[in-house]
Amino acid sequence: MQRTPETPHQIFETRPIAGAVQFRSSHYNQGMSKKVVATSSAPAAIGPYSQAIRTGNLVFTAGQIALDPATQHVVASGIAEQTTRVLENLKAILEAAGSSLGQVVKATVFLKDFNDFATMNGVYDEYLAPEGVAPPARTTVEVSRLPKDVLIEIELVAEV
Numbered sequence: 001m002q003r004t005p006e007t008p009h010q011i012f013e014t015r016p017i018a019g020a021v022q023f024r025s026s027h028y029n030q031g032m033s034k035k036v037v038a039t040s041s042a043p044a045a046i047g048p049y050s051q052a053i054r055t056g057n058l059v060f061t062a063g064q065i066a067l068d069p070a071t072q073h074v075v076a077s078g079i080a081e082q083t084t085r086v087l088e089n090l091k092a093i094l095e096a097a098g099s100s101l102g103q104v105v106k107a108t109v110f111l112k113d114f115n116d117f118a119t120m121n122g123v124y125d126e127y128l129a130p131e132g133v134a135p136p137a138r139t140t141v142e143v144s145r146l147p148k149d150v151l152i153e154i155e156l157v158a159e160v
Contacts (some may be wrong), residue, residue, distance in 0.1 A: 032055055032056055033055065034053050035053065035055070036050045036052075036053060037050065037053065037054055037093060037096050037097040038050065039051065039092050039093060039096035040069065041069055041095075042064065042069050042090075042092040042093045042096075043065075043067035043068070043089060044069075044072065045062065049062050050062060051093050051096075052093045052094075052096075054097050054098075054160065057160050058157060058159060059094060059097040059099050059156075059157070059159075060155075061093050061155050061157075063110065063153040063154065064089040064090050064154055064155070065146060065148060065150040065152070065153050066083075066085040066151070068085065069092070074148050077151075078151075079119045079152060080119050080120075080122070080123055082151050082152050083120045083124065084123055086152055087127040087154070090154060094156070101128055103159045104128055104136040104158045105137065105157055105159060106138070106156065106157040107154060107156050108139045108154065108156075109124070109138065109139070109140040109141070110140075110142075110143045110146060110153040111142050111152055112143065112145070112146055112150070116152070117140065120152060136156075
């Protein structure tokens with residue numbers, strides 16, 4: 001494959017390769033559309049973003065924190081309770097998108113304090129890795145601060 005100086009973003013196949021996909025700039029990502037996912041069963045967005053976006057056969061959720069959907073207030077202060085609320089919010093969003101927690105392929109977890117990892121992991125396991133379900137790939141990081149000073153935020157990518 002080569003890129004020409006006039007069109008550095010376009011990829012052209014210069015010779016046929018058995019079984020290779022040939023990309024043409026006029027067809028690349030053609031047909032991919034973004035569909036906003038919104039549900040009242042999860043907290044409303046508190047900024048200029050969507051609860052989730054569905055594109056193709058994937059759903060990308062926004063990071064969810066431990067807000068009660070009815071009140072928009074942070075739930076109890078413990079990591080177990082906050083993790084449960086976050087995962088319930090994510091479950092509602094995925095269901096609104098036509099997916100489920102069992103179809104999650106990637107999770108990103110943001111913790112205020114990595115000392116909460118074991119407790120968070122116990123709740124996470126109940127929701128995303130129950131018996132017989134392959135757990136999704138996951139990244140977990142400690143961060144200095146989260147919105148509304150919560151202890152945890154999680155975002156997911158799931159198949160539809």
